[in-house]
Amino acid sequence: MAADGPLNVVALVSGGKDSFYSILHCLVNGHRVIALANLYPPTRAVSAAQTSKDTATNIRAEVGDNLRSEIDSASTTTFGISSDNNVTPQQQRGPSSETSKHDNGDEEDEADLNSFMYQTVGHQVVPLYAQATGLPLFRQPILGTAVDYGISYKDPDGQHEHEDETESLIPLLRSVLKAHPEVNAICTGAILSTYQRTRVESVALRLGLIPLAFLWQFPKLPLNPFSDPAATATSLQNRGPGNNDDDAQLLRDMATMGLEARIVKVASAGLGEEFLWENVASEATVARIRRALRRFGGDGGRGAVLGEGGEFETLVVDGPPALFKGRIVVRDGDKKVVREGGGSAWLSIPEAKVEMKPDANASSQKIDDLGVRIPNLLNSRFSVVLESLRGDIELNVNSMSLSDELSLGLSPLKLVNSNPSGENWVFVGYGGSVENQTARIVDEISKRLHEFSLSPTAITSSVIALRRMADFPTINKLYGALFREPNPPARVTISCGEIMLPQSADITILLTVQPQMRPQDRRGLHVQSRSYWAPANIGPYSQAIAYPLLSEDEGQGGDDQKQQQSANSDSSLAVSIAGQIPLIPASMILPPVPSNNQESNLPLQNALALQHLWRVGVEMKVQWWSSAVAYFPRSSSPSEARHRALLAATAWETAHTTSRPGPSADTDEGPDLWDRKYNPMYMTYDDSGEAAARPSLPDWEVLKDFDEDDVIARRPVPFVFSVEVEELPRSAGVEWHAHLGFANVNPGSIRMHTVASLSADLILYHTIVEASTSDVFVQTVVTYQRVEGTSFDGVANRFALAVKGSLTGLLANTKLSESAQTNEDYLIAAIAVKPKLTYINPESFDLLNDPSSLSDKGGIIPCRSLWDSLGCTLDVVSIFETKWTKAKL
Structure with missing residues (x-):
């Protein structure tokens, strides 16, 4: 598990911006992305209302039990790997060689599992990522729903192994490892969600994989004003009054690198369906999201502008040439708005296609030229x-000064425990x-x-x-x-x-x-x-x-x-x-320690x-x-x-x-x-999601x-x-x-x-x-x-x-x-x-x-x-x- 060199990574992708941005960070850190992996809603999907948290037990009965035999007997769908291993990702990319088209009726197209763990909106487009990136794509249907609601996930003891949706990752990743035994790491786009991160970690470590979450807590890692004054000025300019950090800087970083992510679901009272298919990383959209959230009490709290509280979900349609060899195109007529009620709406996309970029097979962009911003080692x-600590140390140690044993102004106290x-x-x-x-x-x-x-x-x-x-x-x-x-x-x-x-x-x-x-x-x-x-x-x-x-x-x-x-x-x-x-x-x-001076990096x-x-x-x-x-x-x-x-x-x-x-x-x-x-x-926290005081x-x-x-x-x-x-x-x-x-x-x-x-x-x-x-x-x-x-x-x-x-x-x-x-x-x-x-x-x-x-x-x-x-x-x-x-x- 303690691999110090470059890793061979399988990337979990949902179609959302975070998972693809995490892939770019894997590349810039010198790791090799071997394959993509995705979990999608089962064919016999149920309505979103049925999949709410309040009816999780019913879902397991209707979906989990009916699908268990089907999924146990089905092999994982692999895009980019054929039975004779002669078909390239560019040749095999889903239901159609040029488009991803679903004719399964409204039941599938209008179903969103509303999973705590996985994004399922836009799942129809996911098969096209094999062609768009040139990477093999492994897929597996989601089995079960959220059973363990704890913020930290407990490994199942076997009795409940197939009940929690988290465990759907096991057969998916085993399929990847069977085809690519060299894989030793897994990356995910978890930014602020402990719930998601701990579950991926649980599965990864059980399978002997090193979990990578380069975006974990990323929004609060500050820009260095000396190394990047222009970016810092932009960040300061776009902060709201009283805000000490700017979550939207992460979106700006994505836009700078050419990552294009479209909003495909809104689930906040502040965001209406007019936001659907907007480019989330554009300055205009970021400003609109901030205004919309503030109309309903503050800006939603830390991470809201990123959609970390479920305010919206995204679908990546393009990215830098180092990752995306083709662009996913969705025509206006191929997007259907599905309204769930309660302010939630999303896009069903029954058809999409990939347009390959010029010189897609050439190495048109070096990893070092991606422009991925890595936070400074020290804030x-x-x-x-x-x-x-550099140079002569001048001590100004400000410890507690000596004092007499005087009363502290407290009521008389007596000792009651020496091991409190x-x-x-x-x-x-x-x-x-x-x-x-x-x-x-x-x-x-x-x-x-x-x-x-x-x-x-x-x-x-x-x-x-x-x-x-x-x-x-x-x-x-x-x-x-x-x-x-x-x-x-x-x-x-x-x-x-x-x-x-x-x-x-x-x-x-x-x-x-x-x-x-x-x-x-x-x-x-x-x-x-x-x-x-x-x-x-x-x-x-x-x-x-x-x-x-x-x-x-x-x-x-x-x-x-x-x-x-x-x-x-x-x-x-x-x-x-x-x-x-x-x-x-x-x-x-x-x-690293210079060989001629072991003490030289002790200050660092x-x-x-x-x-x-x-x-x-x-x-x-x-x-x-x-x-x-x-x-x-x-x-x-x-x-x-x-x-x-x-x-x-x-x-x-x-x-x-x-x-x-x-x-x-x-x-x-x-x-x-x-x-x-x-x-x-x-x-x-108050209604705006902000704590009264964050010390x-x-x-x-x-x-x-x-x-x-x-x-x-x-x-x-x-x-x-x-x-x-x-x-x-x-x-x-x-x-x-x-x-x-x-x-x-x-x-x-x-x-x-x-x-x-x-x-x-x-x-x-x-x-x-x-x-x-x-x-x-x-x-x-x-x-x-x-x-x-x-x-x-x-x-x-x-x-x-x-x-x-x-x-x-x-x-x-x-x-x-x-x-x-x-x-x-x-x-x-x-x-x-x-x-x-x-x-x-x-x-x-x-x-x-x-x-x-x-x-x-x-x-x-x-x-x-x-x-x-x-x-x-x-x-x-x-x-x-x-x-x-x-x-x-």
Whole structure:
């Protein structure tokens, strides 16, 4: 699956603009398109009214059952491949050698399946694409309807294999692979629809194909004003008031390359049938669509001008010579308007033909001359980050300033939970091969889940530490067997090296588990397609998992009130995000490293990996980070390790301070149109489809005492530090990991305070989140510079005392006396506060001689060195999470 070179692609085509534009992006990225594949409505079609979502069950009975035997016995129709393999696509192109004509009566011509998954309007013309492009075309009728309405698709278990329309792709693609076994990738035109993308990914990965979705999130990837000033000026000129992005730029890109797509269906109250057969990519049509949509409340939201919410559908009739050797021609008399009611109308096209272009068989256009606009690797924010890392690094680290333990102005709070965002399960492999160790750990995890009656979906994040990164493929398959549902946990993987783990242990796994989380409260982002957006996650981990910041059972009141709180869309969310390495998203390879200077592209790797973290965070609507760590592979010297730490600190600082209050063009994103219509989690949008407020990252308004006029350089940023390990996945130069993101938090609900011990060897960085009217979540990062003669157990107890004592002063408005801090009862209560994760330099503390030390002391990551944002060495960094609630008076 990890093919780094050119791919052999089968392109899914519906006739719409997106699928053909995706093909052009495949070509410009150096891939070879081998064949086209299409799913079309069955011959015995039913009316559109029958195929509405409300009558999906009836459709399966009327269509699916009647057609099952017919389709099972029928072979896939192939255009461009004859039985004797001597007929070229130009010779065999459908029902007629020059036209595509259907004489099946009104029943077929006037049927649109209104599929959630597939475009079926214009299916009569699709056979002509074989001749028009010179590519073999494979077709298969659609079997069934939408059965699984979840935004993320669950692979069928066999029982329902033929019921969901998604599974119609299986026989279609198997036919392609039988004829073209060299095919190893599939491309689709999904732009904003998670619904469509996850289903194509599911089928592709089951068949061993690499999914390509170059248009995924494409409209929000900004133009570079320096490299293309003319295009940027046009884009700015055509943006509506208050719009931060211009979806129509994608249409302009299509028009520039000669892709001609005609509107063949309208399904919005703002778009009437007068739009039918208009060229969607023309400036005049784009302007008319905007005006029409605005008449009915706003512009329909992000993606509406592209038809992403089902506002319209298109049919491509021509394209650049590199792809289209002929043009599809439809006479005025061969278009029939079909009105479905409710403002929906579409064109039935019973006859069309292909007019070949002059020199159609010649190589009239080079791929490099297509003019396909590929987004810049870095957007404007992270281009600034990259510039800040070049040359001498001048630190202006804007971390939290030291403060006294004063009251925060909250009502008195008391500690009620030291693991509010989940339980920590630690597993250490001992003895035998790494494969046997991993198998035992997986078995232990399964038994633990069964013991507590938990599903693997209760796991939201994991940290895997290996002795050797070369073992990663071996453990990956075993670890992945735990997760059968969509959206596996977010994950971080590092190698600690030969001397960092106990001699008999080759792997440790730390899991964060949410025992009280309901399945509907969990949301994941698992993009497995290659795109320009961020690296694909083809493996047993998601880019991110979001869940309630405070567990349901910790709310106040009875069961009814708890259920209401859980369902409340205003509840704050925690977001666990996978570690991000600097892969180029479109190719899934690292930026090239000059052989004579391995460090020369480290600034680029830092900026790119951090951009990935930002894009994942924004897609999950993260407004603020709790803290972050940058992992670096083994350095040649302490000075090199320190330099890398300063690079990370500068990148983190710049990524925050280059933003301004309010929405950002680089990060202002929201849920896709399918979500807005069908997913209750996103049904908080107004009638225009626009969210009341789409926060940026960072969203400065979430900070307490936010002052828009304050100089941004004075604003605090979340704490960041760096660690040196042995090796990172893919031999990356850096891996960024945000410990937690906060989403759906209210303005002014986050406070940040830093407190130092009297000896200044221990510093606490508190991030305090008012998660509800009565509950407060606190993440505390504790850093420690070792005092000689101190044991790790002594440090751990001191950390617990410090966290409890500091937060008691801040949140309970109580100053503890020295005698109280040494009281035995208080000590017991304090050391019950356990760290979620601890980074430690084993050379400072003897942990390796005791084979049970790692599991006994919680989630420990052994590091070669640790560095704060000022380039100072540290011995221990621990992450604590606590939950506080109003004290009863």
